[in-house]
Amino acid sequence: MMRLVKHGLMFGNLYEVTSTSMVSRYNRALEHVTGKRTALEEFHIDISGFSPEIGDELDDPLYLNPNGCNRQFILLSVEQKTAPLLNARFSTSRAILRRFIDENEEQLFALSVRDPVVGELVNSVYSVKNPRDLFNFSTIEVDADTVGGHVEAGDELSAKIERFMTEPDGWWDDVLIAEMVELSKHTGDIIRTPLNLRSQSFEQRNFYTSLFGGIYVFRDAKETACITIERLNSKDDLPVQSVLSLDDRQAVASFLNVNELVEPIFDARDTDAQGILKQKLDFIVIDAAASNGEDLSSVSRRDLRALKRKYHKALPEVYHALEDIVRRIAIGTDLPRLTPDDAAYFYLLRSRNHADKHLVNMLLSQMTPHDFRQLFICHKEAFYDQYRTWSDEKKAYASKFLADEYMVDKVGTREELFGPEPGMDEDGQDYGLGKNMGPWGAIPVDEGADD
Structure with missing residues (x-):
């Protein structure tokens, strides 16, 4: 297969991970998602963050897709969006990931600068034991957040800001204000840089x-x-x-x-x-x-x-x-x-x-x-x-x-x-x-x- 690799016909256009900081961030995400780490100092990843080198190292080519559905992903950079999707179980998966990155590119860029983004293509079933289970895939949704939970914290902060602005006694609620200040230390300025990620459920036919x-x-x-x-x-x-x-x-x-x-x-x-x-x-x-x-x-x-x-x-x-x-x-x-x-x-x-x-x-x-x-x-x-x-x-x-x-x-x-x-x-x-x-x-x- 090396002949195909040398001609760019296999593993082409993958995103290169070579710096110590990027490897460290990937390990942080990998451990968060799978409980595993890599000892490799450089490797390549596809649009979902899957690395064929790490797959060989772990002897697990499905380490981001353990049950064959609900593909997990790790985003270190929005530049991954042009990479292929390796070991795809479903023909629709790459397009879904690409659309998610395109639609949320500004937010994902801001998030991935501080922390890797991890997520999952969530189907309505979590394992496929027989062909009939394929027809239970009524919806697919992209669920994503940073390893540190910045999106979730941003949603929580947005809700508290809404309370602060609308409740009559919000301006004098010291507990609410203290909680907002503490959350903002984690999320940054969500007014100028919103942390919400747009997602949508849809039918796969x-x-x-x-x-x-x-x-x-x-x-x-x-x-x-x-x-x-x-x-x-x-x-x-x-x-x-x-x-x-x-x-x-x-x-x-x-x-x-x-x-x-x-x-x-x-x-x-x-x-x-x-x-x-x-x-x-x-x-x-x-x-x-x-x-x-x-x-x-x-x-x-x-x-x-x-x-x-x-x-x-x-x-x-x-x-x-x-x-x-x-x-x-x-x-x-x-x-x-x-x-x-x-x-x-x-x-x-x-x-x-x-x-x-x-x-x-x-x-x-x-x-x-x-x-x-x-x-x-x-x-x-x-x-x-x-x-x-x-x-x-x-x-x-x-x-x-x-x-x-x-x-x-x-x-x-x-x-x-x-x-x-x-x-x-x-x-x-x-x-x-x-x-x-x-x-x-x-x-x-x-x-x-x-x-």
């Missing part, structure tokens, strides 16, 4: 969770469904109309089409469908060549053509189906009418431009395993899992391709593949509040979200 092997939950749809990566052993009835797995190609395709969630890429406006499909063909050839030990360290277009000729007969069915479509597009003849049972079917689809665009493209990336670029863009954890199984030749090619072809123009590549998304980036989710809307307003573009 459509999301992906890595729990139970991976489940896509679509509750806000004309026909509701759960789509699982692995078939569930649970006999519990889930409160959706359909429970499918990725192997149920006909049923998955029907769900996507009935709910008008996808479109063929060659029907999309201003899209070079032929060019996109040619690249998918290249990825399939690379897979076959790497499996046969070919040196792929500096593959040119000419080399790729030679590899196609060499392995053409041995290439999988999906390659020949896609090749036929590319040929038909080039000469302008009618395209074949494919069914979900055809190997190439899902490679021809992308999400329509709706609130669940990222979630649907994420699902499609797992239906099209040969397209490692889409898998990396849309579902990094699945990409990393697949990457571990590849030959060294394919690892070298894929990491170099992504570094050279994707990382240099992430926004342009995403627009080319998935179409324009005004106001929506990889964090773009539907939180039950309308298209491109988060719990505290419109979702901003964040180009660093996928690093």
Whole structure:
């Protein structure tokens, strides 16, 4: 995996903690939240304050997320907001944290200067024992304060100030005045620098969770469904109309089409469908060549053509189906009418431009395993899992391709593949509040979200 790290494809854009004072403040917060401390003198943290180095040190990659839900967080700086969220159990978690920081940036800056901010993404349940528990996640709320309780003290001081200003005898209440003075020593001037943090409960409807092997939950749809990566052993009835797995190609395709969630890429406006499909063909050839030990360290277009000729007969069915479509597009003849049972079917689809665009493209990336670029863009954890199984030749090619072809123009590549998304980036989710809307307003573009 170090090859990915060196190319900036894994653990990229993390916030660096190197100074003695910052390490000390992190330890203060870590002990407050988990009862543990780190002996490391420098490390990196994600948007939630999770450090992969500390996870290794503690032998606990979930030290800020012990039950798989109610993610805890540590904020040393508002600059963490551009970092990714590692080991995310729910596809919505990073966007929630980002919106919380954006909405409270001034207050969080003032608070984090004096004391680290700690908090939790609070669901209505505290553990998930079976898939049905996922449907008890009716609300999520961000609960946060400093380690020293400055926000709570600020709220208490605000209440006393209100009493002082409104009660007839407030000006002569020596006890009340003494309590206000004592609290102000802890909070500072809350009139000039308010310490209240805005939070809001909201409903989580459509999301992906890595729990139970991976489940896509679509509750806000004309026909509701759960789509699982692995078939569930649970006999519990889930409160959706359909429970499918990725192997149920006909049923998955029907769900996507009935709910008008996808479109063929060659029907999309201003899209070079032929060019996109040619690249998918290249990825399939690379897979076959790497499996046969070919040196792929500096593959040119000419080399790729030679590899196609060499392995053409041995290439999988999906390659020949896609090749036929590319040929038909080039000469302008009618395209074949494919069914979900055809190997190439899902490679021809992308999400329509709706609130669940990222979630649907994420699902499609797992239906099209040969397209490692889409898998990396849309579902990094699945990409990393697949990457571990590849030959060294394919690892070298894929990491170099992504570094050279994707990382240099992430926004342009995403627009080319998935179409324009005004106001929506990889964090773009539907939180039950309308298209491109988060719990505290419109979702901003964040180009660093996928690093």
